[in-house]
Amino acid sequence: MFKLENVKWTAEDGAEILKGIDFEVEEGTLTVITGPNGSGKTSLAKVIAGVEKITEGSMKLDDVELADKDITERAKMGVAYAFQQPVRFKGITVRDLIELADGSKVEEMDVCRIMNKVGLCTQDYIDREVNDSLSGGEIKRIEIATVLARKDAKLLVFDEPEAGIDLWSFNGLVEAFEELKSEKDKVLIVISHQERLLEIADNIIVIDGGLVRQAGKGSEVLPTLMHGEVVGDCPVGKVRD
Amino acid sequence: MDKITESLLKLVSDWTEDGYKGAFNIRENGGCAGRMSTDNIKIEPKEGGSGIDIYIAPGTKDEKVYIPACISKSGVDDLVYNDFHVGEDADVTIVAGCGVHTDGEEESSHNGIHRFFLEKNAKVRYEEKHVGTGEGGQRKIDPVTDVDLKEGAVLEMDTIQIGGVDHSVRTTRGKLGKDAKLYIRESIMTDGNEYAKTDFDVVMEGEDSGVDLISRSVAKDDSYQEYHSKINGNARCVGHSECDAILVGNGKVNAAPELFAGDLDASLIHEAAIGKVAGEQILKLRTLGLTEEEAEQKIINGFLGA
Numbered sequence: 019m020f021k022l023e024n025v026k027w028t029a030e031d032g033a034e035i036l037k038g039i040d041f042e043v044e045e046g047t048l049t050v051i052t053g054p055n056g057s058g059k060t061s062l063a064k065v066i067a068g069v070e071k072i073t074e075g076s077m078k079l080d081d082v083e084l085a086d087k088d089i090t091e092r093a094k095m096g097v098a099y100a101f102q103q104p105v106r107f108k109g110i111t112v113r114d115l116i117e118l119a120d121g122s123k124v125e126e127m128d129v130c131r132i133m134n135k136v137g138l139c140t141q142d143y144i145d146r147e148v149n150d151s152l153s154g155g156e157i158k159r160i161e162i163a164t165v166l167a168r169k170d171a172k173l174l175v176f177d178e179p180e181a182g183i184d185l186w187s188f189n190g191l192v193e194a195f196e197e198l199k200s201e202k203d204k205v206l207i208v209i210s211h212q213e214r215l216l217e218i219a220d221n222i223i224v225i226d227g228g229l230v231r232q233a234g235k236g237s238e239v240l241p242t243l244m245h246g247e248v249v250g251d252c253p254v255g256k257v258r259d
Numbered sequence: 260m261d262k263i264t265e266s267l268l269k270l271v272s273d274w275t276e277d278g279y280k281g282a283f284n285i286r287e288n289g290g291c292a293g294r295m296s297t298d299n300i301k302i303e304p305k306e307g308g309s310g311i312d313i314y315i316a317p318g319t320k321d322e323k324v325y326i327p328a329c330i331s332k333s334g335v336d337d338l339v340y341n342d343f344h345v346g347e348d349a350d351v352t353i354v355a356g357c358g359v360h361t362d363g364e365e366e367s368s369h370n371g372i373h374r375f376f377l378e379k380n381a382k383v384r385y386e387e388k389h390v391g392t393g394e395g396g397q398r399k400i401d402p403v404t405d406v407d408l409k410e411g412a413v414l415e416m417d418t419i420q421i422g423g424v425d426h427s428v429r430t431t432r433g434k435l436g437k438d439a440k441l442y443i444r445e446s447i448m449t450d451g452n453e454y455a456k457t458d459f460d461v462v463m464e465g466e467d468s469g470v471d472l473i474s475r476s477v478a479k480d481d482s483y484q485e486y487h488s489k490i491n492g493n494a495r496c497v498g499h500s501e502c503d504a505i506l507v508g509n510g511k512v513n514a515a516p517e518l519f520a521g522d523l524d525a526s527l528i529h530e531a532a533i534g535k536v537a538g539e540q541i542l543k544l545r546t547l548g549l550t551e552e553e554a555e556q557k558i559i560n561g562f563l564g565a
Contacts, residue, residue, distance in 0.1 A: 069542055089545040098546070105543040108475070108503065109561035118547045118557070164547065 025075035037228035046202035067099035096172030104161035119167035137187030263331035271356025310340035317346030333363030361395030368399035377412035391423030408439035437465030449482035478510030492525025
């Protein structure tokens with residue numbers, strides 16, 4: 019169980035981005051967090067991973083408070099996070115990152131199993147540096163692979179995993195999410211606007227203006243998103259204050 | 260050969276208790292500690308003991324020759340001239356590391372002047388690793404590399420200096436003929452109050468010649484590094500240089516790349532970046548479970564290829 023209560027985060031410039039987020043997510047479910055641009059979704063992902071520290075509230079994974087843990091501690095507790103904007107490195111290879119994520123030396127077959135899920139051929143990529151030579155779509159898929167490689171992960175957060183990924187690879191990604199969900203012991207949170215991901219979500223949480231505007235079963239929330247009246251940049255329409 | 264020399268040889272080359280496989284010449288404290296030629300690779304001392312000539316027969320393939328130099332004590336000032344004559348169509352690897360160890364108060368230094376003469380279509384991979392060890396006086400290594408590449412010749416030069424060398428001035432000069440290619444990969448790390456200077460000057464005289472120079476360095480603590488490269492294109496040619504440096508602590512780097520195009524069809528590019536380890540890189544590795552210190556070390560090691 020992953021539970022957030024009154025989570026607030028204020029940016030360095032004083033802007034209050036998250037104004038009191040509450041929700042809880044069960045293991046073995048896929049929760050998609052959606053909402054308009056600038057609503058606070060990526061900020062929420064960052065505070066969950068520990069990249070940013072919340073200014074108020076509580077985040078508990080299996081009743082253990084995360085808020086006072088730093089990034090490394092959270093990673094060791096099983097929090098895995100796929101960045102929206104993947105990081106590039108000079109001199110660090112795909113193999114290096116997969117091994118760091120896995121926590122040990124990995125055989126090429128193990129890497130192949132993971133890379134296949136994101137639509138990349140291991141032989142072509144395993145010894146490539148994660149640098150500027152990779153396209154946006156390639157590095158995005160490698161970023162996702164580094165999270166899928168986390169054997170110890172309990173809470174997996176993917177920030178817009180579909181960005182820059184072609185249709186064929188995206189199909190594989192959807193299968194990977196469904197496979198993760200079937201493992202039953204993981205909490206899966208995906209930040210996305212992608213209809214296909216919204217369709218397979220067990221739960222959908224709509225965030226706008228730093229607050230949860232709507233939350234519920236995917237089958238109930240999705241129709242309101244698809245047919246909601248649009249007010250300004252908010253697809254949630256009528257629920258906006 | 261003393262034990263310190265043996266440990267230095269392990270650091271700068273693939274020395275084992277069984278020695279080297281192939282031709283070699285081991286220089287220890289200014290003298291010769293071992294030498295062996297093979298059918299295809301002849302090593303001959305120069306008159307007066309100032310160095311050696313290495314003759315690699317035309318067509319020699321897949322052989323290695325080791326030319327390491329070690330200083331195992333304080334108070335040694337070594338200067339050596341080694342000339343490599345590589346015959347047509349040869350394809351070999353040359354390993355020429357240098358290790359300097361000091362325990363006493365006096366400094367020790369090694370200056371290796373290496374000249375490479377590659378004949379038509381010869382190909383050489385040149386590996387050069389420099390280290391300093393011990394708690395004594397200053398350790399200095401000032402290598403000079405002169406490269407003369409004839410038509411179609413290729414030299415891949417891989418140089419590494421990671422820690423322990425207090426003062427280093429590395430000078431590399433090259434002259435490239437038609438279709439010749441020069442690839443240089445340099446990795447340098449300095450810490451404490453160390454000083455390292457790199458000076459490249461490559462002239463492309465032949466049509467379709469090319470040079471690719473990549474320098475990666477890390478300046479830690481109060482160390483200081485200077486980087487100067489000059490690529491001269493006097494024919495239809497391609498030149499690329501890339502100088503990346505990471506600063507840690509109070510480390511300082513002065514990079515001054517220079518390009519000279521003396522021909523309308525010379526295509527020359529330089530890229531340079533200096534800065535601290537990117538915060539987002541550390542964050543990414545921390546999300547994989549590394550501490551901040553472990554993440555920084557991993558990034559630096561990867562950057563340097565260490």
